[in-house]
Amino acid sequence: xxxxxxxxxxxxxxxxxxxxxxxxxxxxxxxxxxxxxxxxxxxxxxxxxxxxxxxxxxxxxxxxxxxxxxxxxxxxxxxxxxxxxxxxxxxxxxxxxxxxxxxxxxxxxxxxxxxxxxxxxxxxxxxxxxxxxxxxxxxxxxxxxxxxxxxxxxxxxxxxxxxxxxxxxxxxxxxxxxxxxxxxxxxxxxxxxxxxxxxxxxxxxxxxxxxxxxxxxxxxxxxxxxxxxxxxxxxxxxxxxxxxxxxxxxxxxxxxxxxxxxxxxxxxxxxxxxxxxxxxxxxxxxxxxxxxxxxxxxxxxxxxxxxxxxxxxxxxxxxxxxxxxxxxxxxxxxxxxxxxxxxxxxxxxxxxxxxxxxxxxxxxxxxxxxxxxxxxxxxxxxxxxxxxxxxxxxxxxxxxxxxxxxxxxxxxxxxxxxxxxxxxxxxxxxxxxxxxxxxxxxxxxxxxxxxxxxxxxxxxxxxxxxxxxxxxxxxxxxxxxxxxxxxxxxxxxxxxxxxxxxxxxxxxxxxxxxxxxxxxxxxxxxxxxxxxxxxxxxxxxxxxxxxxxxxxxxxxxxxxxxxxxxxx
Numbered sequence: 158x159x160x161x162x163x164x165x166x167x168x169x170x171x172x173x174x175x176x177x178x179x180x181x182x183x184x185x186x187x188x189x190x191x192x193x194x195x196x197x198x199x200x201x202x203x204x205x206x207x208x209x210x211x212x213x214x215x216x217x218x219x220x221x222x223x224x225x226x227x228x229x230x231x232x233x234x235x236x237x238x239x240x241x242x243x244x245x246x247x248x249x250x251x252x253x254x255x256x257x258x259x260x261x262x263x264x265x266x267x268x269x270x271x272x273x274x275x276x277x278x279x280x281x282x283x284x285x286x287x288x289x290x291x292x293x294x295x296x297x298x299x300x301x302x303x304x305x306x307x308x309x310x311x312x313x314x315x316x317x318x319x320x321x322x323x324x325x326x327x328x329x330x331x332x333x334x335x336x337x338x339x340x341x342x343x344x345x346x347x348x349x350x351x352x353x354x355x356x357x358x359x360x361x362x363x364x365x366x367x368x369x370x371x372x373x374x375x376x377x378x379x380x381x382x383x384x385x386x387x388x389x390x391x392x393x394x395x396x397x398x399x400x401x402x403x404x405x406x407x408x409x410x411x412x413x414x415x416x417x418x419x420x421x422x423x424x425x426x427x428x429x430x431x432x433x434x435x436x437x438x439x440x441x442x443x444x445x446x447x448x449x450x451x452x453x454x455x456x457x458x459x460x461x462x463x464x465x466x467x468x469x470x471x472x473x474x475x476x477x478x479x480x481x482x483x484x485x486x487x488x489x490x491x492x493x494x495x496x497x498x499x500x501x502x503x504x505x506x507x508x509x510x511x512x513x514x515x516x517x518x519x520x521x522x523x524x525x526x527x528x529x530x531x532x533x534x535x536x537x538x539x540x541x542x543x544x545x546x547x548x549x550x551x552x553x554x555x556x557x558x559x560x561x562x563x564x565x566x567x568x569x570x571x572x573x574x575x576x577x578x579x580x581x582x583x584x585x586x587x588x589x590x591x592x593x594x595x596x597x598x599x600x601x602x603x604x605x606x607x608x609x610x611x612x613x614x615x616x617x618x619x620x621x622x623x624x625x626x627x628x629x630x631x632x633x634x635x636x637x638x639x640x641x642x643x644x645x646x647x648x649x650x651x652x653x654x655x656x657x658x659x660x661x662x663x664x665x666x667x668x669x670x671x672x673x674x675x676x677x678x679x680x681x682x683x684x685x686x687x688x689x690x691x692x693x694x695x696x697x698x699x700x701x702x703x704x705x706x707x708x709x710x711x712x713x714x715x716x717x718x719x720x721x722x723x724x725x
Contacts, residue, residue: 163330167379170321170345171391174198174245175352177205177222183352183375184228188235190374190391194328196236197320198245199350200225203634206314207457207564207697209249210288220250221311226258229309233259234268237308244299244320248311250289252276253581256311271583273302275312277576277590280454288564289457292576295419295448297333298590299323301580314455316418318346325380333420333593340423340445341384343416348388348406348440349376354629355388355406357396359707361627361714368397385441387433398436401627401642404681408640410631412687413676414602415446419573419593422446426602426678442680447597451570460565460698461496461525464532466540467554468520471513475506478548479520485547486522489539495524495531501702519554523699525563532560564697566634605679608650617719622664625724626652628710635692637706639713642683648724649682655718661686664716665709667701 171193173183177200180186187196200222213220225247236243248255256274263270275298284290291314300323302310312319325331325342348355353373357363363370374394379387388403390396407428414426422445429442470478479502487494503519510516522540524532537557544551573592580588625648630639641656643649658673672689688709693700703709 168328170195172349195324200247221255222247273307277578278314296323298580303327305582317350318343321346336445338384339421341443343423345378345386450596461527462529463563464560471517495526497525566695615721623714630710632705
């Protein structure tokens with residue numbers, strides 16, 4: 158393939174992976190399911206970087222998503238035949254290593270391929286004690302590689318949206334200050350980055366959709382020269398695309414109105430969504446601003462050792478049984494217990510249950526300590542020795558183990574000018590990628606006007622919040638976001654006034670005492686809550702049940718409140 162001249166027609170870009178471990182066959186499905194210009198794959202997350210870091214400790218030649226290389230074995234020729242460029246962050250901690258492996262693969266299977274990669278994000282040497290430290294790079298390195306004729310571009314840690322923004326800037330010839338256009342591509346990239354979450358996966362209203370959700374198709378964005386886009390999917394694939402599925406993904410792992418990245422700050426409060434036909438949603442109106450001067454750096458370190466035992470409590474006297482085994486284990490761990498010990502009793506039992514499992518509750522013990530001995534044999538031995546000397550019906554869900562290391566995620570920021578962002582072209586030429594020439598410090602967006610409230614005194618009915626709103630939640634380090642959206646204009650008039658930060662704390666008691674910030678996005682009829690610290694030190698630390706906060710939104714939707722009957 159030759160380098161591409163700016164095109165007037167839309168860029169058709171698909172996604173085939175939302176995380177390391179996503180559907181293996183998705184690359185082939187996307188290449189054969191319909192026309193594409195670019196196929197992207199997102200393999201990286203905070204936990205993935207920790208996993209790759211541990212791989213690299215075992216073998217310095219590793220550190221990339223090996224699954225992607227296996228996916229290419231029977232699809233690289235297909236991509237070349239169909240003229241589809243591939244852009245992926247599967248390079249992880251070793252993009253050069255993955256690029257070299259792809260060249261070897263291409264030679265072995267007889268498919269000549271121009272491979273380029275982007276590097277410079279790895280700042281681990283600047284952070285002694287960190288297992289990984291990686292800056293979130295922008296899309297300009299990807300654009301440079303595509304402009305040089307690359308057919309496969311491999312990156313390390315770039316922003317997830319950069320996998321789409323880079324190809325769009327290459328396709329249309331956008332300059333670095335085409336802020337509105339770049340912001341539109343960032344929004345499209347954010348919708349695509351989690352794969353089938355845009356096509357009915359993890360969707361709040363799945364049960365009433367009437368669509369086949371057993372195997373949702375992966376999403377496609379048709380990006381236009383002005384930065385607007387249509388989100389869709391290949392014909393005949395499962396799942397569905399509508400304003401609701403796109404709204405849900407837009408709210409996922411975002412915060413306020415300003416969605417900042419290395420290329421541009423996208424204003425989420427300007428996004429307009431509209432149906433554009435079956436399985437098609439038009440995304441338009443996105444405004445952009447200059448990016449901030451600093452890049453986010455994600456750091457993973459090994460935080461210590463962790464162990465877990467889950468005791469099964471069946472039938473009668475659940476509280477007394479839990480109290481007995483807790484006292485036994487506390488005494489057995491002696492004068493030097495683990496640094497952190499947590500007990501959680503989940504009352505899952507049913508009265509007069511028809512199966513033993515439905516008659517049972519679960520008592521979870523989680524211990525953490527820098528010393529593996531304090532969470533290993535000391536804990537597992539104490540649990541096993543209680544087997545014949547504790548509550549009636551004593552058993553556990555799995556034999557206690559010796560413990561395992563856990564990770565801690567931290568985020569900091571560094572001057573973009575000090576990060577060696579580099580595009581390594583197919584011929585080996587190394588091209589430095591300069592930071593943004595113009596930057597803008599992030600500031601607060603003036604609070605938007607709320608809609609007129611519903612008239613007071615309307616008849617109400619006690620029911621679940623999920624009758625009138627959808628939700629999606631997720632993690633950002635130790636914080637979680639909960640995005641909610643109303644199902645109609647009247648529901649929005651009620652929700653915007655009812656669901657304050659204080660009300661959220663009442664409905665989700667685990668958030669009590671934590672900083673909760675509410676962001677209002679009227680165009681989407683949505684509220685986005687950031688709950689600081691609820692996930693402790695991040696997903697790898699496994700500090701709580703649901704360590705990524707994936708189901709916080711569904712918990713909120715299940716809470717019962719007084720809802721105006723007119724909305725039901």
